[in-house]
């Protein structure tokens with residue numbers, strides 16, 4: 659897995675090597691989210707790992723694309739911190755994308771078209787349509803998606819048999835939890851008003867998407883309900 663030897667700045671700073679992942683405390687992530695992943699989702703995910711891996715690849719690419727839109731849309735001086743933090747995030751998401759492609763190749767898994775699930779659109783449909791509130795909502799939604807990804811990588815790493823994949827999921831916790839913190843910090847610092855109410859609103863919407871029945875299995879899907 660030669661590409662996995664590529665290191666992000668964060669890896670170099672923390673020596674968070676993919677081969678020797680340190681345990682990462684995600685208690686702040688669990689406190690931020692409205693509930694943990696239901697067991698029924700984990701059971702189906704373990705039985706359908708190729709779908710989870712394919713959708714994970716899609717998610718990394720989408721995370722990079724969404725972030726790229728942010729740095730093109732918001733580029734005045736007041737967005738200096740956003741430009742810097744989101745540029746780093748894009749680099750890391752695209753590295754993750756490459757890494758997941760490598761994992762798929764190693765597993766002999768062919769790329770398959772997998773339509774997006776309901777999760778991101780279920781959050782984004784609540785985005786306000788006027789600025790700067792639209793930007794604040796996208797940043798808050800980004801924080802929830804990163805936080806949930808972290809929670810799911812951690813949960814999956816404890817139940818899958820493939821130890822190499824489990825190690826990779828644990829390796830991702832560090833950067834994905836920092837992405838969560840960066841998105842939330844940017845939302846707070848760029849908003850002229852407190853964002854607590856908006857965060858509470860999206861917490862409830864996100865929790866509902868995770869807890870309610872879902873006809874599709876995806877990385878961020880709800881409780882499997884197709885039998």
Ligand SMILES: [Fe+2]
Nearest residue numbers: 718750751754
């Ligand atoms: Fe990522």
Ligand SMILES: [Fe+2]
Nearest residue numbers: 721804834837
């Ligand atoms: Fe991320």
